[in-house]
Each structure stands twice: as C-alpha cells, then as structure tokens.
Amino acid sequence: MLKINNLHAGVEGKEILKGIDLEVNAGEVHAIMGPNGSGKSTLSSVIAGKEEFEVTGGEILFEGEDVDELAAEERAHKGIFLSFQYPVEIPGVSVTNFMRTAINETRKARGLEEMPASEMLKKIREKSELLEIDRNFLSRSLNEGFSGGEKKRNEIFQMAMLEPRLAILDETDSGLDIDALRIVSNGVNKLRSKDNAVIVITHYQRLLDYIVPDFVHVLLDGKIVKSGTAELAHVLEEKGYDWIKQEKVSN
Amino acid sequence: MAYTEEELKKELETKEYEYGFYTDIESDTFPVGLNEDIVRAISKKKEEPGWMTEWRVEAFRAWEQMKEPEWANIHYEKPDFQKISYYSAPKKKDKYNSLDEVDPELLDTFNKLGISLEEQKRLAGVAIDVVMDSVSVATTFRETLAEKGIIFCSISEAIREYPELVKKYIGTVVPQRDNFYAALNSAVFSDGSFCYIPEGVRCPMELSTYFRINQAGTGQFERTLVIADKGSYVSYLEGCTAPMRDENQLHAAVVELIALDDAEIKYSTVQNWFPGGKDGKGGVFNFVTKRGLCETNAKISWTQVETGSAITWKYPSCVLKGDHSVGEFYSIAVTNNYQQADTGTKMIHLGKNTRSTIISKGISAGKSQNSYRGLVQVNSRAANARNFSQCDSLLMGNNCGAHTFPYIEAKNKTAQIEHEATTSKIGEDQIFYCNQRGIDTEKAIALIVNGFSKEVLNKLPMEFAVEAQKLLEISLEGSVG
Numbered sequence: 112m113l114k115i116n117n118l119h120a121g122v123e124g125k126e127i128l129k130g131i132d133l134e135v136n137a138g139e140v141h142a143i144m145g146p147n148g149s150g151k152s153t154l155s156s157v158i159a160g161k162e163e164f165e166v167t168g169g170e171i172l173f174e175g176e177d178v179d180e181l182a183a184e185e186r187a188h189k190g191i192f193l194s195f196q197y198p199v200e201i202p203g204v205s206v207t208n209f210m211r212t213a214i215n216e217t218r219k220a221r222g223l224e225e226m227p228a229s230e231m232l233k234k235i236r237e238k239s240e241l242l243e244i245d246r247n248f249l250s251r252s253l254n255e256g257f258s259g260g261e262k263k264r265n266e267i268f269q270m271a272m273l274e275p276r277l278a279i280l281d282e283t284d285s286g287l288d289i290d291a292l293r294i295v296s297n298g299v300n301k302l303r304s305k306d307n308a309v310i311v312i313t314h315y316q317r318l319l320d321y322i323v324p325d326f327v328h329v330l331l332d333g334k335i336v337k338s339g340t341a342e343l344a345h346v347l348e349e350k351g352y353d354w355i356k357q358e359k360v361s362n
Numbered sequence: 363m364a365y366t367e368e369e370l371k372k373e374l375e376t377k378e379y380e381y382g383f384y385t386d387i388e389s390d391t392f393p394v395g396l397n398e399d400i401v402r403a404i405s406k407k408k409e410e411p412g413w414m415t416e417w418r419v420e421a422f423r424a425w426e427q428m429k430e431p432e433w434a435n436i437h438y439e440k441p442d443f444q445k446i447s448y449y450s451a452p453k454k455k456d457k458y459n460s461l462d463e464v465d466p467e468l469l470d471t472f473n474k475l476g477i478s479l480e481e482q483k484r485l486a487g488v489a490i491d492v493v494m495d496s497v498s499v500a501t502t503f504r505e506t507l508a509e510k511g512i513i514f515c516s517i518s519e520a521i522r523e524y525p526e527l528v529k530k531y532i533g534t535v536v537p538q539r540d541n542f543y544a545a546l547n548s549a550v551f552s553d554g555s556f557c558y559i560p561e562g563v564r565c566p567m568e569l570s571t572y573f574r575i576n577q578a579g580t581g582q583f584e585r586t587l588v589i590a591d592k593g594s595y596v597s598y599l600e601g602c603t604a605p606m607r608d609e610n611q612l613h614a615a616v617v618e619l620i621a622l623d624d625a626e627i628k629y630s631t632v633q634n635w636f637p638g639g640k641d642g643k644g645g646v647f648n649f650v651t652k653r654g655l656c657e658t659n660a661k662i663s664w665t666q667v668e669t670g671s672a673i674t675w676k677y678p679s680c681v682l683k684g685d686h687s688v689g690e691f692y693s694i695a696v697t698n699n700y701q702q703a704d705t706g707t708k709m710i711h712l713g714k715n716t717r718s719t720i721i722s723k724g725i726s727a728g729k730s731q732n733s734y735r736g737l738v739q740v741n742s743r744a745a746n747a748r749n750f751s752q753c754d755s756l757l758m759g760n761n762c763g764a765h766t767f768p769y770i771e772a773k774n775k776t777a778q779i780e781h782e783a784t785t786s787k788i789g790e791d792q793i794f795y796c797n798q799r800g801i802d803t804e805k806a807i808a809l810i811v812n813g814f815s816k817e818v819l820n821k822l823p824m825e826f827a828v829e830a831q832k833l834l835e836i837s838l839e840g841s842v843g
Binding site: 159160161162163182183184187188192193195198199200201202203204208209212213214216217220252269273 | 789790791792794795796797798799800801802803805809810812813814815816817
C-alpha cells in the first residue's frame with residue numbers, strides 16, 4: 112500500500128529525513144518509535160504532503176503511485192489520513208460541519224454525490240458511540256477549548272468518519288489519561304481491517320500495549336536504524352534509545 | 363462633448379431636459395458638473411414640489427461650504443465633483459404594468475444578477491423595489507402590502523404621493539448638513555426607496571431592494587427613508603452588485619430609519635460593488651450615511667456584509683433617544699487586493715436604560731486595509747445605559763492591515779460599557795489541517811471565514827445568509843496560496 116524508497120526530505124535547506132525505506136501493506140500496523148528530533152513528525156507530515164517540507168530525494172508510492180506531485184487534499188482523497196499531534200482550532204466551525212465538508216469534498220473528488228443527510232447522521236451517531244463521544248461535543252467549534260484528550264479523541268472520530276486506507280497516528284497517546292487512551296485505542300482497533308493500514312508514531316511503548324503493532328521501526332537521526340516485531344518496543348522500553356545508538360556506533 | 367454652462371442654462375430654459383439630453387442613447391443622462399441649476403433641474407425632472415426643491419438647494423448651498431472629510435483611514439484620489447453626471451434614467455419613462463412590458467435586456471441583466479423578477483414574484487415573502495441606475499423600474503407585491511396599509515415605493519413617488527410623510531421625516535435623522543456626503547446626497551439624490559409601516563402592523567414579508575450601478579461616469583445617490591410607526595415591525599433587505607468598470611464610481615447614499623415607540627426595524631445589507639481590479643484599478647467609492655432613530659422602547663438592528671467597493675466609508679448608527687430603546691450593529695467587512703474599508707457604527711445613548719450591541723468582524727486579505735471605527739456615546743441623561751462591543755479581525759497573508767478605532771464617551775456614571783477585541787491570522791497550520799481532511803485551500807478559507815463570521819451571518823434572514831456566505835467565498839478567492 113505504502114512504499115517509501117530512500118526518502119530524503121527537509122525544511123528550509125536542512126535535511127531531516129536522511130534516507131527512509133519503509134513498506135506498509137494492507138492489514139498491517141506499523142509503529143515508528145524514536146527520541147525527540149529524530150524526524151518522526153517530519154515523516155508523517157511529508158507523507159501527508161505538508162508544503163513547507165521539501166522532498167530532496169527518493170520517493171513515496173501510495174498504491175503504486177508516486178504522490179510527490181499530489182497536493183495534501185489529493186492525498187487525503189486517495190485515503191491517507193493523519194491524526195495530528197497538535198490539532199488546530201477552527202473557531203465557529205462545528206465538528207459536524209467540518210466533518211460534513213470533509214466527507215463531501217472527498218466524495219466530490221471521487222466523483223460521488225454528496226452524502227445524504229440521513230446517512231451522514233447515522234454515521235455520526237455510530238462513530239460517536241464507538242469513541243464514546245457526547246453528542247453535544249459535535250456541535251462545539253472544532254478543537255476550540257477542547258482538552259488534550261478531547262482533541263485526540265476527535266482526531267480518531269474523524270478517522271472513523273473518513274475511513275482512510277492508511278492512517279498515520281502522530282503521538283496520539285500524548286496528553287491522554289489512561290481511560291482516554293483505552294477508548295482511543297479501542298476505537299482504532301475496531302477500525303482495523305485487512306484492507307487498511309495504520310502507522311503509529313509514538314515515544315512510548317505504552318500505546319503499543321493497546322494497539323499491538325505487527326512491526327516496530329526505530330527512527331534515529333532521520334533514518335530507520337532498526338526494525339523488528341512488537342517485542343522490539345519492549346526492549347526499547349527497557350533499555351532506552353541509547354542502546355540502539357551504541358549498537359549503531361559499534362557497527 | 364459636454365455642454366458648456368451657457369448651453370446648459372439655455373437648455374434648461376427651453377425645458378428640453380424633460381425629454382432628456384441624450385435621446386439617441388440608451389439612458390438619458392445629465393451633462394457632467396454640479397451647480398444650483400443642476401440641483402433644480404433634477405428636482406424639476408422628478409416633478410417634485412417646491413419645498414423639496416428648496417430643501418435640495420439648501421443642502422447644496424451647505425455642501426458648497428463643506429470640505430471632504432479626511433479623518434478616515436483611507437487613501438484615494440478625491441473625486442472631481444464637477445466631472446460627474448448627476449442624473450441618469452433608463453430610457454423608458456413609464457412604469458411597467460407587467461413584466462412583459464419590461465425591456466428584455468433589463469430582464470436579462472436581472473437574471474445575470476440572479477434576481478429574476480418572475481422567480482421573485484413566485485417567491486412569496488419577498489417584495490422587490492428594483493432601482494436600476496437611480497430610477498425605480500419595477501415594483502412587486504405592492505398590492506399585498508397596500509392591504510395592510512404598508513407603503514413601499516420609490517422615494518420619488520413618495521415625494522409626489524405622500525408628501526406629508528416625507529416632509530415630516532426626511533432629514534430628521536440625517537440632516538442636510540450632517541456631513542459632506544450627506545449634504546451632497548440631499549442636494550442631488552436621484553432616487554431610492556421609501557417605506558412606511560402603519561401603527562401596530564407587522565410587515566408580513568421581507569422588503570427587499572436590489573440596486574446596482576451600470577452607467578460609467580454617473581454618480582449614484584440613493585436616498586432611503588424607512589418609517590416604522592408605533593408598535594410596528596419591518597425587516598428590510600438591501601443588496602447590490604455592480605458590473606466591471608475602469609473608472610472610479612462615486613456612491614454616496616443616505617439611509618434614514620425612524621422607529622417610533624415600540625417599533626422594530628431590522629435593516630440588512632449585502633454590499634458587493636465592484637472592488638477594483640487586482641491591481642487596485644477602478645472600483646466603487648462608497649461614502650454612505652446610515653442612521654436610525656429609536657423612540658421609546660424601539661429597536662433598530664443593522665446587519666451588514668460588506669465585500670465590495672474600492673473605498674468604504676460607512677457607519678450605520680443608532681440614536682437611542684427613547685428610554686429602553688435598543689440598538690444593534692452586526693457587521694462583516696471583507697477587504698481584498700487594494701480595497702480599503704473604514705467602517706463601524708455609532709451608538710448614541712440619550713434615553714434611560716438604553717442598550718446597544720456591536721459585533722464587528724473584519725477580514726483583510728491581499729494588500730487591503732480594514733478599519734473598524736466605532737463610537738459609543740452615553741449622554742448625561744442616559745442612566746443605566748449598557749453597551750457591549752466586540753471587534754474581531756482576521757488577517758490573511760502578510761501584506762494586509764486591520765485597525766480598530768473604538769471611541770467611548772460616557773457622561774453618566776451608571777453606564778456599563780464593555781469592549782472586546784481580537785486579531786487573528788489564518789494560519790498555514792489551519793489550512794494544512796483542512797487540506798489533510800480532503801478540503802482544498804479555497805474551501806478551507808471559506809470554511810474558516812464563515813466560522814469567523816458566524817455570529818453575524820446568523821443575524822441575516824435565511825435566504826440572505828446563504829447569498830452572503832457565497833459572497834464571502836467569492837470575495838476571497840485566490841487570496842491565499
């Protein structure tokens with residue numbers, strides 16, 4: 112589904128990603144771990160198509176297509192979803208209105224009619240129940256005055272509504288208490304299927320107890336330096352990133 | 363070739379102007395220039411009574427002594443008032459009895475503006491008094507309104523048919539010498555709308571005027587007078603568009619609202635005059651004086667969506683004369699490219715327990731400058747007056763400006779005045795967030811701007827709100843990215 116070959120990217124002439132290779136297939140969950148500044152968020156932004164990042168080498172293939180020329184919204188239309196680490200506020204635009212616009216713009220791009228109101232309503236009801244979201248919450252301005260946990264839950268609610276092929280969860284666990292973490296993880300797990308894939312970006316192993324990955328990759332200084340199974344996350348938790356750094360040096 | 367002064371005088375003497383100077387072209391237009399004779403000629407052409415002529419002349423004399431105001435935060439080349447033609451009327455002089463009689467070209471223009479009269483007629487609830495280049499050419503639903511005793515017609519017609527009402531109220535809220543542009547308007551106003559709601563009557567439909575400027579080089583001087591008698595209610599809609607022009611077009615309208623005891627007037631405007639090209643060339647100069655007077659327990663609510671004009675100078679105001687009267691001002695002003703807007707309101711609290719609310723949303727893009735200028739004045743007599751003002755500015759890009767000039771004058775210790783102001787910028791992060799959800803940049807901006815403007819859009823009547831929302835999107839097209 113997603114194939115990244117020798118990806119180099121940066122911002123304002125500063126290279127942050129220094130040759131990433133990654134392959135994610137349908138039905139898989141990949142975790143990308145690494146210390147602060149290793150390039151985790153840059154990787155997710157580059158995949159999603161944030162303009163301020165410049166790809167200087169390599170390629171990103173999504174469903175076999177090079178996405179380099181595609182604008183962020185076009186990538187979204189193809190089914191790439193990013194759950195933001197810091198979701199932005201849009202005052203005066205309700206969660207419902209925002210979702211309706213997002214869904215209908217995506218449908219339009221795919222040559223479909225707007226979603227009928229009744230269907231939209233049904234979907235909203237279903238997905239808000241899945242994420243234990245209060246209906247009043249949906250009429251509030253997007254992310255305005257939301258707690259950290261509410262923001263993240265709202266991100267996953269949007270993911271549930273948009274049903275992406277590939278979801279990238281960027282530090283979705285940060286700012287979540289244990290109950291919220293359970294609800295969010297539960298939501299993500301229920302949305303997993305053999306047709307979609309998830310990339311979980313995180314600092315900590317904690318989230319991976321709930322969303323169990325098929326593969327774990329360690330990102331260090333713009334490169335994936337180690338890949339393994341879920342077991343790798345436990346080793347990291349125990350030994351810290353220094354262990355990998357040392358291993359890298361000794362190699 | 364323009365007429366010389368001498369030739370003009372001769373023409374006036376021979377009364378040829380009654381049939382128009384330019385019978386060979388589409389509309390009959392006065393030669394350029396302004397003097398007392400022109401003022402008298404306008405009055406005569408409109409078959410006005412002597413008192414009206416004198417009233418105009420008085421205004422003209424006052425105007426001659428006045429100077430164009432320079433305090434606003436706008437910069438422009440001052441119009442040469444001697445290069446403007448002060449009267450232009452569609453060539454047909456007679457009113458139409460049915461749509462079949464209306465010039466098909468005119469109907470076509472209306473259709474382009476999205477206001478097909480046929481459709482409007484079927485749309486019960488909206489009566490339209492269309493002002494085309496200064497003279498009313500069609501009025502609908504007059505009879506339905508007449509049953510309730512409501513008068514809704516052109517001001518010219520009102521001057522002829524209801525002189526006592528006009529004479530009693532015209533200039534009582536905006537006096538002839540109120541300001542430079544109001545004086546000019548009083549002298550030369552060509553047409554406009556008149557509305558009278560009798561005591562205790564609730565107007566059953568939204569009264570709507572669409573007007574536009576379509577003649578290059580002709581100034582547009584509308585005059586609107588709305589009188590809501592005791593205990594009555596009316597909602598009045600005003601909306602406009604203008605075609606592309608290279609030359610600057612001057613527009614100096616006056617709107618007077620009178621809400622007698624317990625009456626309520628809701629006045630909504632969507633203004634979309636040609637804002638000038640992307641290079642800042644052309645565009646309408648809009649110098650408007652709008653003011654309402656509230657008697658005891660009366661309420662006046664101004665709602666405006668301003669997206670057009672190269673220059674906007676406009677301060678719809680309320681004089682809260684009666685005790686317990688209420689004034690409201692809800693405004694969205696959008697400026698893009700090289701547009702400049704200096705707009706706001708004045709709330710003059712004279713009566714006891716008077717209340718006013720001001721919600722102003724300014725959106726600036728391109729190289730435009732957007733200023734809010736507001737005055738809240740509490741008179742010494744106005745015990746327990748209350749005001750709440752909120753001024754929010756939204757900036758798009760790095761080359762535009764937003765300015766807030768709030769003036770507060772309180773002469774009564776019991777006054778409660780609140781002022782809140784915010785300035786924000788549409789962030790790249792907001793746009794990217796929307797993009798990532800499949801919403802392209804244009805749509806994202808529209809969404810963000812609509813969210814920002816929601817409090818004001820909600821105050822507009824439904825069908826107008828939809829139109830206004832579209833207008834906001836169109837006005838900001840291509841302003842980011």
